Amino acid sequence: MKRLIILALIAIAFTNCKRTETPVVEGSETTEVEDTYSKDNYTKKEVMIEMRDGIKLHTTIYSPKDTSKAYPILLKRTPYSCRPYGEDKFSKKVGPNKYLMEEGNIMVYQDVRGRWNSEGVYDNMRAFIPNKTGNQTDEASDTYDTIEWLINNVDNNNGNVGTYGISYPGFYATYSVLSGHPALKASSPQACIGDFYFDDFIHNGAFLLSYWRATSVFGYMKDTPTKEAWYEFPDIGTEDQYQFFLDAGPLSNLDTYYDEDNVFYEQIKTHPNYDEFWQSRGIIQHLKDIKPATLIVGGLFDAEDLYGPFNTYSSIEENSDNFNSVVFGPWSHGDWARTKERQVIGNIHFGDNLSDYFQKDIETPFFNHFLKGDASENVDLPEAHMFDTGKKEWASFDTWPPENTTKESYFMQPYERLTQQANRRIATSDFVSDPKKPVPYTEDIKVVFTPRKFMTDDQRFAARRPDVLVFETEILENDITLAGDILAKLNVSTTGTAADWIVKVIDVYPSDMETPDDNEDVQDHLKLSNYHLMVRSETMRGRFRNSMSTPEPFVPNQKTAVNIELQDVFHTFKKGHKIQVQVQSTFFPYIDANPQTYVDNIFQAKEEDFKTQTHKVYNDSSIEFTVLK
Structure with missing residues (x-):
């Protein structure tokens, strides 16, 4: 090992x-x-x-x-x-x-x-x-x-x-x-x-693969008091975390790094649903x-x-x-x-x-x-x-969320439009999701123990992928301040029986936004011109769309509601900026890749279970913001 x-x-x-x-x-x-x-x-x-x-x-x-x-x-x-x-x-x-x-x-x-x-x-x-x-x-x-x-x-x-x-x-x-x-x-x-x-290791049923190594910290038990560390940490032998987990394949292949002595990882693997153990x-x-x-x-x-x-x-x-x-x-x-x-x-x-x-x-x-x-x-x-x-x-x-807020919905329309009016004619935005070529959660390559920087990362790299849907408002004529929770109300279908759904809310900076002369904080390959600041993101393992305790497969090609609660924000989209929403089905290796074929326990999925599928997002899908007045 x-x-x-x-x-x-x-x-x-x-x-x-x-x-x-x-x-x-x-x-x-x-x-x-x-x-x-x-x-x-x-x-x-x-x-x-x-x-x-x-x-x-x-x-x-x-x-x-x-x-x-x-x-x-x-x-x-x-x-x-x-x-x-x-x-x-x-x-x-x-x-x-x-x-x-x-x-x-x-x-x-x-x-x-x-x-x-x-x-x-x-x-x-x-x-x-x-x-x-x-x-x-x-x-x-x-x-x-x-x-x-x-x-x-x-x-x-x-x-x-x-x-x-x-x-x-x-x-x-x-x-x-x-x-x-x-x-x-x-x-x-x-x-x-x-x-x-819902914290740290699992988000709405999806395993945070980026925290897989951290299970060592909590998983190994000791028999007597000690002043020295007693736990072990897997050496993945590379600086490229994305490639390591991609090459590893199904989660079951990672068992070569841990055995049953890692009690916490065993608990995660054997309790994939929100059962009494977690509750x-x-x-x-x-x-x-x-x-x-x-x-x-x-x-x-x-x-x-x-x-x-x-x-x-x-x-x-x-x-x-x-x-x-x-x-x-x-x-x-x-x-x-x-x-x-x-x-x-x-x-x-x-x-x-x-x-x-x-x-x-x-x-x-x-x-x-x-x-x-x-x-x-x-x-x-x-x-x-x-x-x-x-x-x-x-x-x-005086309260949080503030009392003087209202709920406003924006609809995900064809041609990458995010509008407050839904087209009455049924339409879809489609993309092909290949679990063997998942969307990265960051451009960065360096292995990190628990990722943090990506929470404000520039999302242009994702917006330009064919397996990421983009919906965007016109240039804002006035400031819009979000103060509270966000609810994505997706109506989707898939050719498969399983899928993850990731929603990101993004502040698109104006094209004339200037980057500081010293470029002290911005990575060398980036400019703040048209920067896509991720304000919030969340994932939902689709099998848990109706119950975190009782998973269920999708019916292929059947329109299905999937709601995703995003944690609170307090963010003003300024005049001249744009609000963008991205929808995708992989966020790798922040979360593990879904085989897109329903299996009872993804930790036991086999190589042959991983299938490319086509996903659809219907134009009556919306995102509900809590807007400060």
Whole structure:
């Protein structure tokens, strides 16, 4: 079996953060303070905290050296390790951001059950048990037991606890609000996983092949606490990810790289539908009657976790009466925790000091108000603070989506037209989909562990392919601002019995748009003239068009409705731009290739199952936008 041992770099690659030896916030590296700041101003202690069932979890505690006052506790529970281990080894930065570190808080990190230096058995997205009895445990009970120990055993704490985390640690932050501990006053789940069937590894039933290697991080189990990585990572032997997966063929051929020891990949392969296994692990449905204040944070160009933060916020908002706020900026996964001045995604520069602004003016006041101030008073933070990725400016709203919106539909017409009037005569736009020549999700060749840049990539390369349908408005005479969800209502048919459907919403820049003279952010082979900025995309594995739990084949050549929900956007298409929609059936190797012949489990499909088919999109297909008035 082709494998390469990965040590600390696995966690680096998966979270795209610099985690060589420090338990810093995902994606963050502090340059504003000296490397010795935490060591000069904090003491460090490592303890094993015993849970109610006897399992002990490794916990690292950084306490301010200034003991003249009491401090709140900020807790991050993580599967990515509490490194650096050893009470004489310090992280360069502790806590969610430098401001909270410099003003003084008790910063706590914990290896979750079954990971790194903690005891116990790990379980991906461990199911929440609402009514635990006896010594039953879940991540909520582990959080409760941890908080209980901390407030009773850590000196100079003020009795208030906050939780936070990005990505998987964001999931544990969400989980913490279900603990019921009275000392937990505030939580900030950020890029938080809400359901692994819709975040990270699977999107609407389609397997994200680009995350296939990442299953190593979560799939290999360990028997005892360890300070060294124990999992393995497949060596694909090439820089060309597209060609590697194309040559590999059916997913079943990838089994030569993993065996049943990769527990998570086995779970993915054996549970292709949204069955009880996945449903029980979702956290969204449990977010009711939440008491701690919550600040949900996400990136509008986060390729990994858009479903989680949007649905975490909306579920709490609908089912609880706590302070619940949401922030989305022009960030990829975890960018808001970084300190880079220029905020750039792919080829697009959105502004400067946007992450520092969030850390200083939103995140820090949130935790200070609920952990240090008088939480009974109103906090000076908006309900929803969103970044318009078209105008490149912040806006605040009393609700999200905003109240002053309306639904507007645009129809996909022949001759590549996107109009608000549908032609009454039935017509189709047709294309041939060959799973052996799939549409790339990016022009780039370099292998990346988990792709992110493509979220703002120029889509001209795809628009010029015959297997990608293009629908485009006339040049806009006025600004149009989308503020909320997008629903693609496709009416389609196929000559086969299975198909994927991918919809992309694109901002077409004017032909006279100038590229900066220094070309600092734009790839050398591109110009911003006529740039096709991808604003949002989503896929639907067609077999799940009516039910994520009960797949069904297409009837060949029969007109069929396929609805695709695209995650929220906040984007202004400016006057002089055009709105474009692209429809295709492959997005490779971001998602795996559909054989286009129905099989019960695509992970077991054979070479002969992959067939070229002709797909049709009918002219009564539409895309419904949430438009700000």
